[in-house]
Amino acid sequence: MKFSQSAALAFAATAIAAPSPTTPQQPRQASAGCSSAVTLDASTNVFKRYTLHANSFYRAEVEAAVQQMSDSSLAAAAAKVADVGSFLWLDSIANIAKLEPALQDVPCDHILGLVIYDLPGRDCAAKASNGELKVGELSRYKTEYIDKIVSIIKAHPNTAFALVIEPDSLPNLVTNSDLQTCQQSASGYREGVAYALRQLNLPNVIMYLDAGHGGWLGWDANLKPGAEELAKAYKNAGSPKQLRGFATNVAGWNSWDMSPGEFSTKSDAKYNQCQNEKTYVSTFGNSLRSAGMPNHAIVDTGRNAVQGLREEWGNWCNINGAGFGQRFTTNTGLELADAFVWVKPGGESDGTSDPSAARYDSFCGKTESFKPSPEAGQWNQAYFEMLLKNAKPPF
Template identity: 65%
Template sequence: MKFTLGLAACAAVVVATPTKTVEKRDASQANAACASAVTLAAGSNPFSGRTLHANSAYASEIAAAMQSVTDTSILAQASKVAQTGSFLWIDTIARVPLVAQMMTETPCTDIMGLVIYDLPGRDCAAKASNGELKTGELAKYKSDYIDPIAAAIKAAPNVAVALIIEPDSLPNLVTNANLTTCSSSKSDYESGVAYALKTLNFPNVAMYIDAGHGGWLGWDANLKPGAAEITKVYTAAGSPKQVFGFSTNVAGWNAFSLSPGEFSTASDAKYNKCQDEKTYIDTFSPLIKSGGMPAHAIMDTGRNAVQGLRAAWGDWCNVNGAGFGVRPTSSTGDSLVDAFVWVKPGGESDGTSDTTADRYDSFCGHDDAFKPAPQAGQWNEAYFEMLLKNAKPAFS
């Protein structure tokens, strides 16, 4: 799904006006926390009354890319993207220090979004976004990754934080158990996610365990096993009260509400009624709740503006023709959906289209994948400009 960027891309800057100058963040704007400790009450919507923070790391990445752009329209639109709230991926141990930096820049009006994403044997069913830790390195995941993240959050109790916990991990155990890479990762995945949930359970934190999307766990045969896997790990963690539910469509392409569904005419459509994420969430949530876990959801709308682009549900890599979707908001029209959020940073590649590369995944070579594309996590300016062009609502 995603791989790391260099720390040099994470200076505290924002994209400026179309003059192409880059300005430092104003100290008053970065006046971090509230005057008192934040408590995100169980059962509440942690995004209500708060703005998803537009983190400086993504803004800096956009600013660096815009230095070679001369089109004033693109510059203006890019500036607005940089000012839109998005989650920051903590996908390597080297990026853990960014957590403390993010705490200092998040104002009281905002909620900081972080993706916890560095399990041993990460993304066991894909090649493009395999992680730095090998299967069996659970102790290192705990001590060098989760523990320092917890320390940084604990040191900033006046900052509201939303965490997405390990995208793709538990869904892979449900549907890809036949792969040796996934079956051998099962113990580390379950123990690692449980440890993260237990250790990051602070009053100012709202956690969402990743549940794939409707085209993954939404199949009739996957719904109950998927819910059982997630609630099993939640229970193993001691049922932490700061778990608010699950995340869907992370780095994905599915529509929230679409009738008929994108793949409703497929020959196997009768086996999956979850043709959009609203149906998936409304169907999956009761199963999660019956397992004793809070069952609200957040959905990634970062790149899902255009539908009908994929040849199959499972085509996940750099989908051609995509556009930035609905901006982050807690006004979702569904009482089970706490917020639409931007999770995958638009412009960062999902994986390389270079068939000779070590990390090449065949999905990045499919006919519906954008080409050329660099390694996962690296910037693809042409793709970013396509996302701008196809954005709904448009960036004016």
């Protein structure tokens, strides 16, 4: 996740994802959808009934990566990654076109994960993942982005959907309010998130609102304002019943339950009790409940298998030495944590390492950042192979 150096108390500990039983990945099935309309009960953990679908877009990326491998054993392991459930990022208006094809092979017992990510002035504290819409283009966000996604989901009532709503947005308003870019984006973020929650409140949808991670909103000073910021969006959306809670560690590196945490010996660690995502889910979840918002969570474990790689908790870009983490499972060991999921597609870059590029962010030039790396969202074959080799559990 992205946040500025100025947010000194917004950084957090990470830790290694402890192995837990993994839900067996189902082979791809030809039949799509159910025979009747799907209704998801947001008061329950729907992932106990539905397997996170291995979407066709990431499958195609992985299959193309396999073709580039000369090592047959590595290629065989890589092929298994294509069967892991992961989220499809609808990170631009153009990329909404990925949605219809991705719906064609979703069987009735699977749920299609989508990331809603295109707010005006998106990711106001980072250059690498800035969006296409400018501050002030909220009407475009509503009509050309959210409304189009809503229309497609309504046209497929027999398919179940799990949505992560706008990574990086509301957490940035809590910890990066000193940045002019975030100040300018604030009203659009708040209105846009509320609009997304309200319009996407459909019977066959379950929603999780992004809450950064334990190194961001997990600091003692950030817990209450962070929970209040999310809860305000929830209430401004009319308290949509299909919102289940929050998403953590999206595109992040933090461990699930390493104790003591990776940065627990830092001098400022005493100001953050959330030294891993397990503690964060419990602690922030309690704050959300107090603020009046549903508080169950999903945790991104897509790239958090290896710890001790970062110099600072806030370093987020293409961390070198990382590995694929725990595959989809509901066996989290914590009632508030619905599932471990892969939200960030491993192999897609966080941002370019080229300092001459327009979207170069200095975080992508850090000592611990993998180089060379292409623009955000573009495939990095070498990075994918590294994630595969360092996977825990291994493939």
